[in-house]
Amino acid sequence: MASEEELQETNPICQDDVPLLTKESYMTWKDMMEKFLKNQGLWGYVDGTIHELDQDSSKDKESPLRKIFIMKCEAMVLSYIEGLDIRHIWGQLVTMYEFCHPTNPGEKMKRTHYTWCWPFYKAIVDGDWKTVSEFLSKNKGALSAIITTEGELPLHVALRQVQNKQRRDNLAKELIKNMSAEDLSKQNKHGRTALHIAASDGNLKIVKAIVEKDKKLVTIQSGPSSMQTIPIMVAASAHKKNVVDYLYPITKSQEANRKEVYPGEREKVRASLLNCLIWNNFYGLAFDLIHENPSLVLIKDMNKGVTILTLSIMPSAFPSSFSNKRSGSGMLGYHFQKFIYSCKYFHH
Template identity: 35%
Template sequence: MGKKKMKVAERREQRADVPEELTRNNYEKWKVGMKSYLEGKGLWDVVDETEPELKATSAKYETWRKKNEKALQAIRRSCGSKMALQIREMESAKDAWDHLASIFELDDGRTAAYAMYRPLYKALVKGDWKSTKIFLDQYPHTVSGRISSQGETALHVAAMYGHVQLIQELVNSMPAKALAIRSIEHDTALHIAAIGGITMIAKAMVAKSQDLLCLRNKIGLIPVTVAALSGNKEMVDYLYAATPREALNPETSKSGAVLLTAAISADMYYVASDLLQLFPQLATVWNSRGETALHVLAKKPRAFQSGSKLGFWQKLIYKGIYVQPTDASFHRENRSQGFQDPESLIYQCLSHCSLFLEVLHWSAGMVWNILKLGIKKIYNTKLNNFQALQILQSITRHVKSSLNDSQFDEIGIYSAIFVATELGIVEFIEQMMEFLPMMMFAQDDKNAQNILQIAVVHRQEGIFNLILTMDTISRASARVTDISGNNVLHLAGVLAPPSRLNRFSGAAMQMQQELQWFKEVEKLVEPAHREDKNKEGKTPQALFTDNHEDLVKAGEKWMKATATSCMVVAGLITTVMFAAAFTVPGGYNNDTGIPIFLLRKSFIIFLLSDALSLFSSCASLLIFLDIFMTSYAEENFLEPLPRRMIFGLATLFVSIVTMMVAFGAALSIILQGKPLWFALPISIFSCIPFTAIALLQFPFFFKIVFFTNGPGIFSHKTSKTVQLDQRVL
């Protein structure tokens, strides 16, 4: 209590040292008193002048910084709680002073006076320079005056609506100092232009006054950071090249940290990489939202190859493309030089993939153009992945060289690691493991779960497979229990999050994946701990059964519905092919009863394919009938039920394909001697059913085969040797 009273008394003494508290009703009186106070303390010069362009290490800058800090504290102390919120983000006394002035000068009952500016406002909205010039000639002061209750000038309004020619004329008719006028939100016209993203507007303003590049708005953002937060890449390219590097120095402001995190969020990795080269210390600086670059990267799985959702062919092209390191850098003169045209990208890719070269040699022009666009898109994906990995490596190098173990938690490294684990960013965890192997035993604050447990909870097989390569660490991590007494096998028994569960179509497939996860984690857990009970008194198996009861029912329903649909198709094929066996094309010889075309090859093909189609459709019927009669216990979803589905679908596909072959053979017999223009369209259309099956059903079929009989999502690589103190284990 004594310390608390001393702090209250201390604050009262500090407030008593400055003029009376600022309220909504005493601004003019407060302004006079505060100015006199600052003059008496020798601090008024930092309020009356702009921030000097000095190096952060110079003695003059250090003097200015100390005086600015004292003046800003005095202004904040004299403000009431509500007024203090208005200048909370301001970093200079001048910005705070000007912002308070803009609020009270516009909030004194003179809103009606802005009615006279309505014609000008309308002309600015329309981009009508002729009407705007007439008004400005009539009222010359208006060119740099405020024309709305929001404190906007004509340039603010024009920038808001993006009229380039009008803005160029306005800028030419304004004094350079007028471009720095701010609205109530403390935005200059360049801040507004940065949001709009029209680079020509920004160029016109900066050509008139480069000071605009370093002016901060109400929340402390300079124009380039506003553009980055808005995702305007061309605007960022221009403003970043024009902005003085000292304005981004983390020792003088948070602008560099904000720009770094905003650039990463907007996939402008070349800007982020350049920033880190200029100021490596930005790697550990918090932005105004309480994030570092590491936190932002940890939230972007698509920035890395492990999070790029590519199809089979896209992955092949991705591997064949080579990204040059120079493509990932920031080119101030012309960034486009770092990017190659689609044609060169394609040949670069095809030089690694001769198979594609042969195929594409015979492709039509339209297909070629579509493919060029597709390869360009994949190239950009790989370039982004390459740049993001470069940034991550730069950050980890700086952290490793400049911080000790006790400081890692202070800059939020562990929280970023937990987020990256939750989202499955394998590259992120690999980089962290290289210099921080003990992170495997760190636990999050919410559930006291380690990285292995988080990976299992969120079903991130990439992270899980990575941890499995370190046998000693993985087994030691598996012994740990979380805040609820769950070991890692308990967590495998909890139902997967919907976002991870819905990756697989069909409840039966989802149940199979859940069982595979449980069995795989069970191998990792020592036998002595597989029957451990959590704080609720449940074993892992009991927890799994309770959590997956509804999914088992849904899986049974899905299997039976799928089997029913397939049985209908198989039944139709059986009926048709049985009838076709006795109504052969060409008919029978009336004397011998032997088919007329018996000795033709096409007729032999017809008979064989008809028989094969009939037998396979009958087999398919029986297999799907067996699915109805099988027990739907949860363990049967692991292999027995999926295998029945595989055999049923395989025989059904064979029956459909052989049916179409029989149809084609029959057509060749009937249409023999007919013109090509007559027979060819029929033959082409007969291929449509098979093509539809191949495109729509084969991917699903191969997925079932892959997860049931193939390697699945879990890989078993050679274990890595990691040096750890056995006492920790």
């Protein structure tokens, strides 16, 4: 990748020749920016034909290439491209500035403080699949574009904002059908994917529709580094038993096969799941996790919590006789006690 010094060298088209991106300057901006990036040998990073940037610094907001986009876009645009992978920024901008109304192509897209495409956004919130599908058919890239300042895709908006459940589910299913696994893995500014949102809401139909597209989606972590959660944890925290029961075996299988980001990450995620299940009274599943991997009770989770300490302050886990409707198991406290006291880690 070219250095910052190289970017400042004189070229047939220099950076100063590229105008600031606005509604009025878009076509000129697009032409000049593409030529400039090609002259600099950077276009391959934008169109995805060169991938080294993804491995090294695609997330580095201070990279020279990212700086160029930040300097050459109007302020309104920045909230829609910040944090995006370099190879997605160009597509986002093209979608935004070439977006047109399906029945009145000459109509300008009304912007609000929350969205750059109010008619499209409103059709989604209304659960109006007919109008939404018309927008999508006329606007390539709209399905995977960020349409709110919260970093939401159309599917995220549908799952959060449509009030009528039948309309919401019908619209969501249609959107999911046409989305790739990569699109479904995209996270809003709070780190949540569509699966996190559906799981939190207890929407089993949509959870299944998403997971059937790609089971690996169950392993995506959301939130800040100290509070990262996978979809099943979101469901457990919201006490959505049907979703938890569905996601549990799939999550166990996918986590076992997932490549770790750093050594020990897998065990930290499992420990986090274990503590989440205990805190939310899913004792049967928690017991299953401990039974398969006893060492989890001593491993610090993503939030530095330790299961044995969690259990020590959860008296509800230890009654001599305990029936829990969420887990469907009885005598859970007895089984926990029997298992923990017989665990080799506690015999010294």
